[in-house]
Amino acid sequence: MNLLLIRLIIFAVLFLAGLKLYRMYREWKLDREDALNVESQQEGGQMVRCAWCQVHVPESDALRDHGEWFCSSAHRDRFLQEQRPEE
Structure with missing residues (x-):
């Protein structure tokens, strides 16, 4: 036992x-x-510079339009609005 x-x-x-x-x-x-x-x-990925404010952001978070990089849609819109000739 x-x-x-x-x-x-x-x-x-x-x-x-x-x-x-x-x-x-x-x-x-x-x-x-x-x-x-x-x-x-x-x-991660490559860092790119916002065409409007010159801030670097990861490429995966950035927006690309007309060959330029942007950190947000607001900066993209402001940049494109400034580039267009005033009518």
Whole structure:
């Protein structure tokens, strides 16, 4: 009877240790994936300059119209309005 109890305790300790190791591995893996995602986002794309305000923005966030880059639609509209001759 004592031997059975000792085996049960050893099995429970090994099971809990394995569970703890699995949780640590899973947390490490998630942290590593998050770090890789942050790095890939930071590498991002090319920076372009707004034709109206000269501010640099990522190409993926910028608007392009008539061969020029803009940081917002308001700046695009103002720039194009200024470029057109007054009628």
